[in-house]
Every structure is written in structure tokens, then in C-alpha cells.
Amino acid sequence: xxxxxxxxxxxxxxxxxxxxxxxxxxxxxxxxxxxxxxxxxxxxxxxxxxxxxxxxxxxxxxxxxxxxxxxxxxxxxxxxxxxxxxxxxxxxxxxxxxxxxxxxxxxxxxxxxxxxxxxxxxxxxxxxxxxxxxxxxxxxxxxxxxxxxxxxxxxxxxxxxxxxxxxxxxxxxxxxxxxxxxxxxxxxxxxxxxxxxxxxxxxxxxxxxxxxxxxxxxxxxxxxxxxxxxxxxxxxxxxxxxxxxxxxxxxxxxxxxxxxxxxxxxxxxxxxxxxxxxxxxxxxxxxxxxxxxxxxxxxxxxxxxxxxxxxxxxxxxxxxxxxxxxxxxxxxxxxxxxxxxxxxxxxxxx
Amino acid sequence: xxxxxxxxxxxxxxxxxxxxxxxxxxxxxxxxxxxxxxxxxxxxxxxxxxxxxxxxxxxxxxxxxxxxxxxxxxxxxxxxxxxxxxxxxxxxxxxxxxxxxxxxxxxxxxxxxxxxxxxxxxxxxxxxxxxxxxxxxxxxxxxxxxxxxxxxxxxxxxxxxxxxxxxxxxxxxxxx
Numbered sequence: 001x002x003x004x005x006x007x008x009x010x011x012x013x014x015x016x017x018x019x020x021x022x023x024x025x026x027x028x029x030x031x032x033x034x035x036x037x038x039x040x041x042x043x044x045x046x047x048x049x050x051x052x053x054x055x056x057x058x059x060x061x062x063x064x065x066x067x068x069x070x071x072x073x074x075x076x077x078x079x080x081x082x083x084x085x086x087x088x089x090x091x092x093x094x095x096x097x098x099x100x101x102x103x104x105x106x107x108x109x110x111x112x113x114x115x116x117x118x119x120x121x122x123x124x125x126x127x128x129x130x131x132x133x134x135x136x137x138x139x140x141x142x143x144x145x146x147x148x149x150x151x152x153x154x155x156x157x158x159x160x161x162x163x164x165x166x167x168x169x170x171x172x173x174x175x176x177x178x179x180x181x182x183x184x185x186x187x188x189x190x191x192x193x194x195x196x197x198x199x200x201x202x203x204x205x206x207x208x209x210x211x212x213x214x215x216x217x218x219x220x221x222x223x224x225x226x227x228x229x230x231x232x233x234x235x236x237x238x239x240x241x242x243x244x245x246x247x248x249x250x251x252x253x254x255x256x257x258x259x260x261x262x263x264x265x266x267x268x269x270x271x272x273x274x275x276x277x278x279x280x281x282x283x284x285x286x287x288x289x290x291x292x293x294x295x296x297x298x299x300x301x302x303x304x305x306x307x308x309x310x311x312x313x314x315x316x317x318x319x320x321x322x323x324x325x326x327x328x329x330x331x332x333x334x335x336x337x338x339x340x341x342x343x344x345x346x347x348x349x350x
Numbered sequence: 351x352x353x354x355x356x357x358x359x360x361x362x363x364x365x366x367x368x369x370x371x372x373x374x375x376x377x378x379x380x381x382x383x384x385x386x387x388x389x390x391x392x393x394x395x396x397x398x399x400x401x402x403x404x405x406x407x408x409x410x411x412x413x414x415x416x417x418x419x420x421x422x423x424x425x426x427x428x429x430x431x432x433x434x435x436x437x438x439x440x441x442x443x444x445x446x447x448x449x450x451x452x453x454x455x456x457x458x459x460x461x462x463x464x465x466x467x468x469x470x471x472x473x474x475x476x477x478x479x480x481x482x483x484x485x486x487x488x489x490x491x492x493x494x495x496x497x498x499x500x501x502x503x504x505x506x507x508x509x510x511x512x513x514x515x516x517x518x519x520x521x522x523x524x525x526x
Contacts, residue, residue, distance in 0.1 A: 039448070041449075166444060170452075174474070
């Protein structure tokens, strides 16, 4: 099956169905790093050994009644560069996996589960749900982890837990993160202050495309840094607690905006809406910024008749690789910007 | 684009550094880059910032050195019997070669883990199939913490229930 199948937004759960607090929290993700014991980590594996791991993981899931009909496997060496970029834009794989020639990814039907094989670790199991529901994500990923462990021997040490290629992931091997849309905190210049506090409680903030990326479209990813010495539940509660505090302050400022500040914000929102519904060309950077404004406008009731979930979808569907794949034939950057503007206009009119 | 330094030659070396979310960019020609000791290790495509003296490997290996001691001398000789990784190899990449490495470099592990995580013990999930006894041990420890909380909050009924659970688990552990 081709990657095109994965692009259907009605199939992608974090876009199609809203979750709790999804006015501000786009998605919640939990990932487990796991390795097969007594097999070298991926960067030292021979091609054959790497292939064996892919087929072991795939057959373990195929033999399970819950998963068997539900999963698709994609080998990195069978995908084009553009297809791999698309998968990373969709948060199904990391850029590191895209570069791994023995890498593979298994994706389930609603794209809540993606299992990266032969990334930095043998397995990177990821569970992604809409809105703020890290606890539910942990429950679900726990089951998948148990199911895999029935047949695979995971490298585990009594004292230091799950063993990983990089010692920064050892212990639980878990990274819990929430993607938040924080336009007003960003606009009011309060984001820096909040984030410096966050780092003091062992959490990190990143842009939407992971490590080293900038915050685009006012989207931020907040996740735990420490993986050892705390239980999975405690880590989740920590991230959840901080996310709740941030979302409360974003909501509060939105509500309390009045007078000139409110008029200015509404003007900005409506201008962005004007651009998206009229422009001839829109770049992906512009798209992110204006979609962010329009989404805020929908949440604040300034713009009516658009669904927040449709805008969540647009965050994804205006990315360069997604646009390129939709258009099917190769495009110049200018053609892409024309296509993108067209596509957004259609979505906005609906 | 011209080189920022000499303004004479086209910039062919573009460097983006992000440190503490502060992004700085440099656009240099090859010669100025060399003068700034920005070298490209050929073949790997990777580059090191000798001027900044920073890499993940260096950062991690600095974690290995207990404060106040001279940099590793004995650790240099350690080598993993399973995958052949040396300590030097680890400090270059910041990655271990296999799960056995954790055993090989055991003596150096605690200071490293303490500096990264602040802790040296895992208290979370234990694999179901292979971790039987350990699972029970962890569960008992977890319940003991809960018991203490219940006692502190003077919720004695809840405490009694937890105490019975601990007893029951203790029995299971001994019979298994």
C-alpha cells in the first residue's frame, strides 16, 4: 500500500475527532523506546539483522487478533525522499528514521499508533491522541508494549530499567508530550517566562517538528526530559499538570482581553482570514501563521462556521510534502504556493 | 551570498547554532571557516564545532568524570565484549553499541545517570513476561509509599486495605 492512503484526514484520529481541551491542546503523544536484548543497537546492525527485527515486530503484531487486520508496514528504503518527508510532517516518523536505511514504520488504521523500527533504538512505539489525554495514551501504549513483550525479549535491567542506545532515554524509555496552540501567550510575550519555569521542573519545550525546530504557527511541544527514577504515571501527571496550567493561562488571557487590545487582536484575526480566503499564493510559513490566527478566531467566536478540527487538519495539510503529494506531479515552489492558496480557499468556503 | 568574515568570496559554509533557544547563523567561505576551526570530518558528512568545543559526545563524556578528578584514564581501556565499543567510541557518539555496554561501563554509569536524570534507579514499568518477581517487588514498594501517605493523612481504613495488599503480595512472592 502506498503512503497516499495515510493522507486521508478523515482517517487520522487526532484531526478528525476532537479530544478534551482541544481548543488549545492539539494532540497528546507518548512514546516508549525499547530494544531487543543481546542484539546490537540499530547503528551497529547488519542489514540482515535489521531486517530480522522488522519482520519479528511485524509478525508479532500480525499474529495478534486485535492488530492483525489493522496495520501497514512501510520500509524506508522503498520510499522516496518526498514520501518520507510527508510521514515526518504527519508525525508518524522522525527525521532520524527517514535517514535510516534499514528503518521501517508500522502504522495502524486511525494512525494513533506508529512503531518506528531501527531508529536510534530497535523500537520506538508512539501513541498519539487528540486533545489533552496523556493518561489515556499511556493506557493504550502500555497494552501494545505488553503485547510486543509477549514475544520479544526486551533489554531490561533490574536497576536501571529499559536499556536504550542513548543513556538519556534509559529507565522508562518514555517521552510524554503535548502539542499546544498558544497564540495569545506568544503575542503577549509571556511565553518565554513560562518556558523558563518549565525547564526548572524537568520539562522541555520544542517547536512542532521536534528537536531543534522553531515554534511555527504558535504551536509548541512540551515534554519530559527525565526518563529514570520516576514512574510512567508520575511523569505523565507532571506533564499533564504543567499543560493544564499553561492552558488555563492562555484561556484566561483570551477571556480578559478587552478594549483596544481585543479590537487589535480581532482585526489581526480577520485580516488573516481575509488573506487565506482571497490570496492567490500562500507559502507554508505564511499558512501556519494565518491558520493559527483563524483557529484562534474560531475558538474566540470571532469567525463562525468553521470547525476547529478542520483547522487542525490544515496545519498538517499545508505542509510542503503534503501539498506536493496531493498535487501528484512535481511542482516549482511558486506552483506549490498557488496550489496551497487554492486548497486553503476551498477548505475555508466549506 | 558573500562570506561574512572576508566579504570577498561566496559563502559556502552555512552554520546554524541553537543554544538555549537562541538561534545564530553564520555564512562563511571555506577558508574563513577553516580559520575558525570549523572542520568537516570527510566521509561522514558530520561536522564538529571546534571553536565552541561542544558535541553530544563531549557533553555526555564530561558527565562521566567525577568532579575534581583527572579525566578518565582507566576507563579508556574498557571495551564491550559483545559489540566491541570502547569508551572513547562512546564519548564520540554519545550512544552505546548494545545492551551489554551498560554492564561493561557499569562502574562509570552512576555518575552519568545522576547527572542526566538526577537518579540512578528505575522505579517504573517492569516487563510482564520476564520481570515476574521484580514486578511484585516494585508493586510492594509502590504500595508502601501509598501506605505511608494514607497514614500521614490519617486515613486508617485505607491504610489497612493497603497493608493487607502488601501482605498478600509478599506471600505470592515467596511461593513463586
